[in-house]
Amino acid sequence: MLHIVSTANLDIVDGQNTIVNDWIKDAGGQNALSQKGNMITLTTEQLAKSNPDVIIVGQATDAAARKALEKNPVLSKLTAVKEGHVYGNPQGTFPWDRYSAEEALQVLWAAKKLHPADFKNLNMTTKTKQFYSKYYKYNLSTTQANQILAGENPTTK
Numbered sequence: 001m002l003h004i005v006s007t008a009n010l011d012i013v014d015g016q017n018t019i020v021n022d023w024i025k026d027a028g029g030q031n032a033l034s035q036k037g038n039m040i041t042l043t044t045e046q047l048a049k050s051n052p053d054v055i056i057v058g059q060a061t062d063a064a065a066r067k068a069l070e071k072n073p074v075l076s077k078l079t080a081v082k083e084g085h086v087y088g089n090p091q092g093t094f095p096w097d098r099y100s101a102e103e104a105l106q107v108l109w110a111a112k113k114l115h116p117a118d119f120k121n122l123n124m125t126t127k128t129k130q131f132y133s134k135y136y137k138y139n140l141s142t143t144q145a146n147q148i149l150a151g152e153n154p155t156t157k
Contacts, residue, residue, distance in 0.1 A: 001029040001114065002052035002080070003097065006059040007068040010075060011041050020097060027110035028118075029054070044074045054114060055080040058097050060088035061151040087113055088151035092128075093136065105131055109149070124149055 003020045005012040014020035015035040024031050032050035035042065055078070057065035065088040069081045080086055090109055094100035108127060112119040128145040132138045144154040 001054045002032040002050055004057045005039055007057055007064055010068060010072060011044060012039055013042055014038055015040055019099060023107050023110060026107045027114055029114045048074050051078055052080050054085045056087050056089050058089045058095055062088045064088060090149050091151055092148040101135060
């Protein structure tokens, strides 16, 4: 799995010895990078060599993440892009992939993306609503929970 920080610069990624690497491992994945560091800049060619099966892009919806990667002549050839395994990362009170209480949900969400058959009974909408109710004392609507999971800004309606 490759974690790209955002669509603003596809060459800024998270490597080994990071909280991102920890949730990748906890979700049953393996970081496609051997380089160490948080928000490190690699060349597009270095990223292409990693050829990940799954790419997660922070601060993006699924559609925005796919569009950004498909527009790049090098990255568009990666296995994850060609096979449609590119996902925007959920974000609620804070992006789930970075240092927040929602990191607990991040691990579940990533595990479901990596191993859909093993987690077919895991309903992330329900889990998200339960989490926000328990820890933030906020009752999300189903629409709001789905917006968070899609990497969108949830509405307050």
